[in-house]
Amino acid sequence: MSLTILNVLAAVVAAIAFAALNAAYLVWAERRGAGRIQRRPGPNVNGPFGLLQPPCDGIKLMTKQLMIPGGADKALFMVAPVLTMIPAIASFVTIPFSNTIVAHSMNVGVLMVIGFASLGGMAILFAGWGSRNKYSVMASVRSVSQAISYEVPLFITALTVVLITGTLNLHEMASIQAGGFWNWNITPSLSSPLMPVSFLIFFICILAETNRAPFDLGEAESELVAGFHTEYGSMGFGLFFMAEYAHIVIGTSLITILFLGGWGCPFGLYPGVWWFLIKIYFLIFSFILIRWTFPRTTIYGLLNLSWKVLIPITLFNLLLTAGLLKVF
Amino acid sequence: MNPTDASGILGFLTADGFAGYGDAAVGIVFLFSLTITIIGGFMACNAERLVRAVAGLALCFIGIATIYYFLNSPLLSMMQLLIYVGAVCITIAFAVMLAAPEDDRKHGPANALGGPLGLITAGLITFALIGLAVNTSFDVLPKENMGTAKQIGIELLTTYAVLFKLISVVLLIAIIGALIIARQGRSK
CATH class of the missing domain: 1.20.120.1200 (NADH-ubiquinone/plastoquinone oxidoreductase chain 6, subunit NuoJ)
Known part of the structure; x- marks a missing residue:
């Protein structure tokens, strides 16, 4: 496998382009979906079906003046949006879109995605603290405490899958599930009877990790204005917005690889990158549907759900799987 | 592949x-x-x-x-x-x-350790580390394993089992300490 600096640059550009394109058009999809659910048209003026809306929004955000509130910590304020985007781009490096389309198949792929995701917490804290705004600080503390709480069941569920597949490599993990729906990790087997439950918990945790409704306590508009990015305008806000959607793409990719067989077809036909994309966009569609269907919970209800319900279940599931793997 | x-x-x-x-x-x-x-x-x-x-x-x-x-x-x-x-x-x-x-923070030297004593301590540690680095012969050792998760796991549960147990005891003590502090906070 020969490689040059050019290969690396190509991979980086492809990752950034994929993330940016997804971020832009997922915003459009979300606004159209929200419109449909709320019985209004949504953005439909610019271009056919409003498809030119994202570039227009981008131009608007980029030409706006970058405002820094007085008394704010300038360095932290400027670093935070960049820091939230870096893990989102970096995680694309190890995600296998198909058997051949993967930038770098790391042996510790799962750990890398989760490790880089944990950097996002620092960015949110810096953004909240750097803004010198009490709503921002409160929102960032909420967001991070939520992220930390839901990381625990997320890790334990991922560990259960690692136990079953016996590898930390995302590419191998998806390869093992090749050959149809009954081989996917979501289907219960003799050694892992609770896999559908694991899938559900993982789905909930990804929903919470990406700060999506009904877990969007960090930006509860009625309580905290706009959350930790209240003070951000122009492209600073744009980066936070893009990062949120990039995180969603990475989260759904992780669900797809861990539970839904990666690039495999449910009937074992024509495996390839198209199945991967179909799966992640189906999951993203369900994210959008959930956001505009369910009301927001309270912060205590949210934390209680993680510590008192999800973590005991995932721990029990881990022990059960480990025991059954030893027996069978 | x-x-x-x-x-x-x-x-x-x-x-x-x-x-x-x-x-x-x-x-x-x-x-x-x-x-x-x-x-x-x-x-x-x-x-x-x-x-x-x-x-x-x-x-x-x-x-x-x-x-x-x-x-x-x-x-x-x-x-x-x-x-x-x-x-x-x-x-x-x-x-x-x-x-x-942030506005209430104190300025100036913190305590005795922050002044000349701190400088001396830092100097001594630097001197000792330089001495250690200069006097050690850095041989290139053969690669024993690839540093994979499996290898590290096996080593932790066989060769370094005692250390592994000790670390878990330390963590357990930390958890118990945190629980005790949190309990007192709630009854106030």
């Missing part, structure tokens, strides 16, 4: 992957990691605002993670990122936010 960590797009960042590019390139990547670590350390020690000190600490930990990756230990590198940046730094940042407001 047999994926390994010393090949692929990011493989060139490890010492093995860089071997083809000559010693100079290896040195540049190593120096880059080292510079990040040292800059982070200075930021952590010299920042006027506590939050910036935490940011410096996070940068320092990221630098150490890159050094681990450079040394062909991706598992340790990712663990460093996950535990030290993702958990330890965030916990410290929470503690800083709960501490006294």
